[in-house]
Amino acid sequence: VNVRALTWTGSHLRFIDQTRLPHEESIVETDDYRVVLDAIRRLAIRGAPALGIAGAFGVVLAARSFRSCPLPQFVSLLEKVIDELRSTRPTAVNLPNALESMRHILQGNKNARTDEIIERLTEKAISLLRDDEERCRAIGMHGASLLDDGWSVLTHCNTGALATGGDGTALNVIATAVRQGKHLHVYVGETRPLLQGARLTTWELRKLHIPHTLITDSTGPFLMQQHRIDAVIVGADRIALNGDIANKVGTYALALAAYHHHIPFFVAAPMSTFDTSILRGEEIPIEERSPEDVLTCQTNIGKGAIAPEGTEALAPAFDITPAAFITAVITDRGVVRPPFDASIPQLISSEQASWL
Ligand code: MRU
Numbered sequence: 001v002n003v004r005a006l007t008w009t010g011s012h013l014r015f016i017d018q019t020r021l022p023h024e025e026s027i028v029e030t031d032d033y034r035v036v037l038d039a040i041r042r043l044a045i046r047g048a049p050a051l052g053i054a055g056a057f058g059v060v061l062a063a064r065s066f067r068s069c070p071l072p073q074f075v076s077l078l079e080k081v082i083d084e085l086r087s088t089r090p091t092a093v094n095l096p097n098a099l100e101s102m103r104h105i106l107q108g109n110k111n112a113r114t115d116e117i118i119e120r121l122t123e124k125a126i127s128l129l130r131d132d133e134e135r136c137r138a139i140g141m142h143g144a145s146l147l148d149d150g151w152s153v154l155t156h157c158n159t160g161a162l163a164t165g166g167d168g169t170a171l172n173v174i175a176t177a178v179r180q181g182k183h184l185h186v187y188v189g190e191t192r193p194l195l196q197g198a199r200l201t202t203w204e205l206r207k208l209h210i211p212h213t214l215i216t217d218s219t220g221p222f223l224m225q226q227h228r229i230d231a232v233i234v235g236a237d238r239i240a241l242n243g244d245i246a247n248k249v250g251t252y253a254l255a256l257a258a259y260h261h262h263i264p265f266f267v268a269a270p271m272s273t274f275d276t277s278i279l280r281g282e283e284i285p286i287e288e289r290s291p292e293d294v295l296t297c298q299t300n301i302g303k304g305a306i307a308p309e310g311t312e313a314l315a316p317a318f319d320i321t322p323a324a325f326i327t328a329v330i331t332d333r334g335v336v337r338p339p340f341d342a343s344i345p346q347l348i349s350s351e352q353a354s355w356l
Helices: 033-041 048-065 071-086 094-108 114-144 170-179 196-207 217-225 251-260 340-355
Strands: 006-008 013-016 027-030 152-155 185-189 212-215 231-234 245-248 265-268 296-299 302-305 318-321 328-331 334-336
Touching (some): 006 048, 006 114, 013 048, 027 033, 033 048, 033 071, 048 094, 048 114, 071 114, 114 170, 114 265, 114 328, 114 334, 152 170, 170 196, 170 231, 185 196, 196 212, 217 251, 251 265, 251 318, 334 340
Parallel strands (some): 152 185, 152 231, 185 212, 231 265
Antiparallel strands (some): 006 013, 296 302, 328 334
C-alpha cells in the first residue's frame, strides 16, 4: 500500500507525525483544528501540497466544531481560523491558495445554513486532496521520460508521498521512471537543519525499493564534479511567473553547481504551486525559522546542541533559485522549458481555460 501523509475519515483528519520519522510511524487522528494548526507549525505535516490540503481540512474541522453557533458568529470564527492557519508557514503558496478557496466558499454562501456551508467546505477539501493525488500521478508521468535508464539523480528535501496528497512530485517522477523499468540511483541530500532528506526521503525510497545513498548537503557539487550525477530533481514551494522558484534552503547551491557542470536541473510541482500574482522570485516571502533549528541536531535520543551556548545562528527555511539555472519545470499539465516568462503564463492560461 502507498504511503499517505493525510487521509480524511469522514469526521477526522488522519496524518503521519513526520517529526517522529524514521524511528516511529506515529499516526494522529483528530477532529480538533488546533491539533492540525500545531502539526503544521511543528512540521509534523509539511511539504507544499500537503500544507494546502491540511489547511483546508483544518477549516473543515473548525467549521464542524462551530456548527451550533449563529451564522454571523460561525462566519467570523472561521475567518479567524483561516487567518491563523495562513500565518503558520509563509513560503509555500499552496497553503494560502487552498485557504482562500475555502474563504471563497464561506463568503459565497453567507445566506446558507451552517450545515450546508460545512458540507460545501468538506467537499472542497476532499476535492483538493483527490485533485492533488491526480496531479502527482500526472507529474510522475510527464517527468519520467526526462530521466534516462542508468542515471544517478540527486534530490533535496522530501518531495514524496509525505509532502503531498498523493505519491509526491519530484520523488514520484523518480518512482514512476523506476516503475517503467529504468534503473536509477538516487543521491539524497540530508537537508539540514531538519533533515527531511535523511529522515523522510530515505524512508520513502526504502519502501519503494529504489537504490539510494545519503550524502551531506555540501557533498552534491563534489559528486557532480566527479561525473557521478546525471540530473538534479527537486520540488518547489512557490513558482513565480518568470520561473524563479523557492524551495528548501540548499536548492540554489545545487542549481548553481548543476549549471556549472552542465547537468540538467529539473523542478517538479503541481499547478497549485504557481503564484500568478508574483513576477519574480525576489517577491517570494522566505520563512525564517528559529536559530534553535541550526544550533541543535535531532537524534533518536533527543536534541543535542552542536555549537557553544550563545552562538548566533540564522535559519532561512527556503532559498530562491533563479529561472536561468532551471532546465525544465515538470507540472501535472506538462513540462515547460525556457523562456519561462513566456511558457509559464501560457501554461497557466491553459490550466485556467480547463476550469471554465
Ligand atoms: O519545510 P518543508 O519540509 O515543508 O519544505 C518542503 C520542501 O521544501 C519541498 O521540497 C517542497 O515543499 C516541495 S514538496 C512536494
